[in-house]
Amino acid sequence: IERTNLSPSCLAQLRKLNAKACLIAPIFREEQLFGLLIAQDCSNPRSWQQFELDLLGQIAIQVGFALDRATLLQQIETEKNQNEAIFNFSRRLGKSLSEEDILSTTVEEVRKEIRADRVVVYSFNPDWSGYISAEAVVPGWRHALDRKIEDPCISEDLRQAYINGRV
Numbered sequence: 148i149e150r151t152n153l154s155p156s157c158l159a160q161l162r163k164l165n166a167k168a169c170l171i172a173p174i175f176r177e178e179q180l181f182g183l184l185i186a187q188d189c190s191n192p193r194s195w196q197q198f199e200l201d202l203l204g205q206i207a208i209q210v211g212f213a214l215d216r217a218t219l220l221q222q223i224e225t226e227k228n229q230n231e232a233i234f235n236f237s238r239r240l241g242k243s244l245s246e247e248d249i250l251s252t253t254v255e256e257v258r259k260e261i262r263a264d265r266v267v268v269y270s271f272n273p274d275w276s277g278y279i280s281a282e283a284v285v286p287g288w289r290h291a292l293d294r295k296i297e298d299p300c301i302s303e304d305l306r307q308a309y310i311n312g313r314v
Contacts, residue, residue, distance in 0.1 A: 149192065161187075168193040170200065172207035176214040184210060232260050250281035258283040267291060275306060 148161050148169050161169060168188040174181045184207040186199075236256045240249055250268050258266040265288055270280040282292040 165189040167191055168195065170195045170203055172203045174207045174214070175211040177218065181211065181214060183207075232256075236260075247281075251283070254281045254283035258285075264288055265291070 148158060148166055151169075153161070164187065166187040166189055168191070170186040172184045174184055184203060186203055236253075239252050239256065254266040254268060257263070265282065265284040267279045267283075268281040269277050271277045279291045282290060284290055
């Protein structure tokens with residue numbers, strides 16, 4: 148570590164750890180620097196051999212691949228869970244015959260799935276005023292069902308965005 152051009156603060160930190168030699172390889176995750184794989188020799192100063200540099204570099208690459216793979220598997224698992232939830236939800240909706248059943252099933256299943264305190268369906272009247280036509284709410288919160296609401300959040304601009312499918 149004494150033969151490097153590390154900053155004085157970095158050298159001080161390495162000395163506190165009794166590091167006499169240090170080998171560092173970058174770990175990349177999704178093509179961004181994630182961290183560093185660091186090997187230290189605390190007993191003696193040493194010159195690292197080429198095979199040691201290559202080995203640490205290859206291991207850091209494999210760690211990056213493993214992190215990318217774990218992220219991908221997490222995304223796949225999340226997608227799978229979402230697809231299962233949508234499938235189960237669709238199956239339950241298919242059994243519903245009335246508008247009221249469809250909406251009440253919808254709010255309850257969505258509330259459970261996203262762990263919300265309240266989920267509502269806000270239904271529009273022809274004049275763009277509206278009312279809460281379905282609600283699922285956890286105990287302890289006031290119900291909003293059937294309340295008539297002049298919602299200032301539904302401006303002309305937002306109406307058009309919602310008409311165009313905005314989420």
